[in-house]
Amino acid sequence: MNLLSYLILIPLLTAVAALVMRSAAQVKVVSLLGAFVQLGMAIYTLFSYNAERQAGNKAQMLFQNTMAWFPTLGINYHVGIDGISLAMILLTALVVVAGILVSWSITTLTKEFFFLLTLLSLGAYGFFISLDLFTLFFFLEVAVIPKFLLIGIWGSGKKEYSAMKLALMLMAGSALVLIGLLCLYYNTNVSGAHTFDLLLISQQHISITAQRFIFPLMFVGFGVFTALFPFHTWAPDGHSSAPTAASMFLAGISMKLGGYGCLRVATYLMPEAAHEYSWIIITLSTIAIIYGAFATLMQNDLKYINAYSSVSHCGFVIFGIGMLTQTAITGAVMQMVSHGLMTALFFGAIGMIYERTHTRMVAQLGGLLKTIPFIITVFVLAGLCSLGLPGLSGFVAEMTVFMGAWQRTGTFNHLATILACASIVVTAVYILRATGASVMGPIKNPEFTKFADARWNEKLASAVLLIGILVIGIAPFWLNSLISPDTQLIMDHLTKTVALH
């Protein structure tokens, strides 16, 4: 059996095993075990991948496997990975482990909760390894409904509204992707037949008129997933209503599906349209970056703060892709990984605080550093990563995006880069203000002194994510060497095709 198919099989088996377990404790243990096995599998894949590359395997996608699914329509189960997908898989595996660990205290409908979490991760893994657009779309949609149920059943606040809004907006996004997909399909011709295969389509010459129609559909469709302005409105409500683990999955994994789709499908397959429309993408993402940052300034709820800052941070992903230089795209991928880890950690820490204080309002918190030092340290570290402190992953990723963006010539692009850079100041303001007000100063509420600090599961969850953040922050060249050959390939493809016409 193919190496990559295990990445789908393990979550599937975990989900089924969780369903047949009897007690809540068994369900948790099985889910955690499944997540760890999957993490091990992801790391094993990383080593095998590196070994293959060192052995001189120059193929664009490694570990490819094709099985006919619906041959009449040219639909195959076709998987394969390059460095970019591998980075996303590692990110997913880390966030899943952490997400399951922080959910240890779930008491209502435990079985359903862990089943849905695992199903959500299954969708993400499948999405990242798919090389067939139909399969990719299938997995993209698999990941939508678990979110609806997770938020609606276990969420807080106006959860039903948020769940419905999220499901409908994401579904509208995937409907746009679907239209683009069908149009792309009918514009391909591989010896007389149409194809959904990503690698085959990339060798086709999709006419520029078709690209002008398909590209916006695809880019906006995937953009909805990654909270592209003005389609970001599901994100703050969804994130803040979701239970902790669902927020972590949503911001850490699910938003990355969109960024990955924008890069791998929209930009890679339709380079000319990407080039033509890049000014629109840059404009929208710059707005998202700045608007997200200023909107965060106005929030009082910790989860809303992180949710709006996610809009801003995911703006960098789109911004990097829209700039169409190799460094910027590398930066965008790094930002996806970095933001995924950082935001999961942030939401995890907020969840731990909320579990104890039962409030997330900044004004009602205060002095927590004295009572729950471990959780607060994690919280502050996540915040510092978010504002781009050197030594943590956020700095590396955003720096790369800016450097790459500056390489793109033109006053407009430079102006956009300067504006995007300037948003970092705002980020610093809101992060420092929020963390300062909630963790420093005198203890506001006598109840706070009774809190117990992090339990084993919470410590482990934080450690898993922190390791990722620190590794990227201190040794960015590892991640860089993993993804930059593939972003270079994408870039070569882009310049070749755009120059051709």
Added chain:
Amino acid sequence: MGIDLFMYMRSEMSLTAIIFILLAFKIFSNDEKPVVQMALVNILLLANLVLGLWATGDATLFNGMYQTNATLVLQKTVLNIGTLLVSLMAFDWLKNHKHLLEFYILLLTTLLGMDFMISSGNFLMFFLGLELSSIPLAAMVNLDLEKRKSAEGAMKMILSSAFASAITLFGISILYGTTGTLNFTQMKPLITGSELQLLAFIFIFVGFAFKLSSVPFHLWTADVYEGAPVPVTSYLSVISKGAIVFIFITVLYNLFASLQSTWTNMLYLSIVLTITVGNLFAMRQNNLKRFLAFSSIAQVGYILLGISSGSALGISSAIFFLLVYTFSNLGAFGVIAVVSAHTGKEAISDYKGFYATNPWLSWVLTICLFSLAGIPPTAGFFGKMFLLTAGAAKGNWALIIIAAMNMVISLYYYLRVVRAIFMEKNEQPIAPVKGSNTLKLALAICVVGVVVLGFAGNLFQHINTIIAK
């Protein structure tokens, strides 16, 4: 010839045999327990289904009156599966019903009519089958004799049905006037698209649109669905509709092939109206049966979208979708049927907090609704994808955009039900419902079908090979 005739017409023959067995049963020994009677019927239906799987060659019988081929046999199999499931699900409702055998006799008569209609090679046979399948249906709608709504529904059904039949018949008579024949094969080369023939075609199209309840000929649907007993509603919405779709495909693709550009445009108009209006009305319903009535109207729009492609893929995707739709819609109706039979509750607001009391039924209903909404990994996703892929072949992107965006609207109302089941609080939720084992079996088949069919790539491939012949 003798034995061959039986083999070619085995579907019709076996149904007729079953009807006579039941009649004899009714006359000679009516004091058997209902459980025994139903077990007998279900075994006979299963035998009928298995017999239908037998592969035989193509044939045209009785001077072109009756035709059969692998595609038609496949279509009949889909209907047989659906009928068996309806029969299993009707158990909880029928076991206390004094007209049990009458229900089955009427049910099987309509199925017989549908089989003849699908196999018809002549307008006379077609019309015979159509009437045989619609008049007993009205009686079935009225089977809850004491309910006024049932009677109202039956009345609406028979009137609109008669109206639709009359229009179809008018169209057929004009066609006969212009071509001098009723035989499909003889008539086909004579269809030139003259004005009179176009008028006739429009009449026939409208007749079909009535039966399919596609907008603007859908007005009877909701009232009939609401009035009828739930098993009858499910039969109406799945099997009866499926049969009409199948013969519609034959008539359009075969007989009216020369008018393709005309019917493609008519279908486009019909699709846009059907999907949009069906969805918009479904959003506002509170009665689950009415809700599913409008949702099934919208689903028909998607089937028509696949058919509008005019290609072999259109046929295969429509058949595949109907198979999936059979499982998903019957699964949803099965849950509603058992809840309605035990508690009499049918409103969406009654289902608030349903998950706390009936977790299994909740999951069945949810999975089936997701399949209807086209959410992966359920089979409904694949069904919708294939229909859209087939429909997109013509490159009519405005239509595809409308259809795809309507999928989002439909998701809203399906999720409304899911939200009520899982998320909303209720002071008096529906008490735990204990369905019979027969019903549980039927629901299990539906769920397995909904979950597995999408991954069975071979099945879709098989359907394609049969149609390509």
